[in-house]
Amino acid sequence: MEIQHIKQISITDYLQQQGYVPARVQGINYWYYSLLRNESTPSFKVNTERNQWYDFGSGEHGDIIDLVCALHRCSISEAVQHLCETKQVAHQEFSFGGKRKFSERKLEILSAQPLSNPNLLRYLTAHAIPLTVANSYCSEVLFQNMKQTYYAIGFANDALGWEIRNMYFKGCIAPKAITTIKRGTDRLQIFEGFMDFLSWQTLHPSSTCDAIVLNSLALLPRIREQIVGYKEVESFLDNDDAGCKSFAVLRQMFLQVVDGSARYREHKDLNEWLVAQSKIKEKQVLLPTTKRGIRR
Helix, strand or coil, X not given: CCHHHHCCECHHHHHHHCCCCCCEEECCEEEECCCCCCCCCCCEEEECCCCEXXXXXXXXXXXXXXXXXXXXXXXXXXXXXXXXXXXXXXXXXXXXXXXXXXXXXXXXXXXXXXXXXXXXXXHHHHCCCXXXXXXXXXXXXXXXXXXXXXXXXXXXXXXXXXXXXXXXXXXXXXXXXXXXXCCCCCEEEEECXXXXXXXXXXXXXXXXXXXXXXXXXXXXXXXXXXXXXXXXXXXXXXXXXXXXXXXXXXXXXXXXXXXXXXXXXXXXXXXXXXXXXXXXXXHHHHCCCCCCCCXX
8 A cells, every 4th residue: 555545544534443533523623632642621633624633732743644653652664554454444535526535434343252362462461461350341342343353452331332452552432431340338449541440450459449440531520429428539540741630620529539649650650550560570580599509
């Protein structure tokens, strides 16, 4: 596939196939919550006429190749290979009048089963999540798009939608919603994403706290009524500006909320800390032991 053809791939179609849904549509402009950072107001714009994107929060912009590079933190050649090999999108079709013809695209769940795909298991290993923990809360989701079948780690939300992750992308299959785990206690833990929740379960497999996984900081206002009645609330948000601002909002909801991010202050999030700790333990195991020689 030639570069000029790749650049004609519809950004909005690609994002839909990745599970990203626009917050609003204004003519040729599609507005999303930023795909590259957390925010509470959608400031990521896609101009469908130019097939260009612009993130007003960070100033980043470009075509679909630039977007894949930013999303997956990869090189241009890797982005091109990804777009060619995955075949998750179709080319835009242009009429002589310059208008695009859109074909309808719909993500359809085919099945949800225990995790077993080797690629997904490698993804979990890279994030230091044991399969036993992942299988307790996630499924291997098969979904269809444009008559193509794909697989991902699926984490169900309260609205019967799915947060999906694999080695190529992360997104959601609508509807978007929070996920609640009820255990009948008066202690609540709030996680930004499900990988953070799985990380906590890895560290504390016998945890008895109730949990809310936001799945997006934009959904934080929806938990206001749900945290009423809890005696203890602890949050595990990312250590970035968005996480700090969201914690301030959370403190307005529950004054005594504990900032759990202090546990991993030197890392972006709880999962990054878990991965770092796992690597330290691996190095310790690999360190050679020294033995004193026996005197003769």
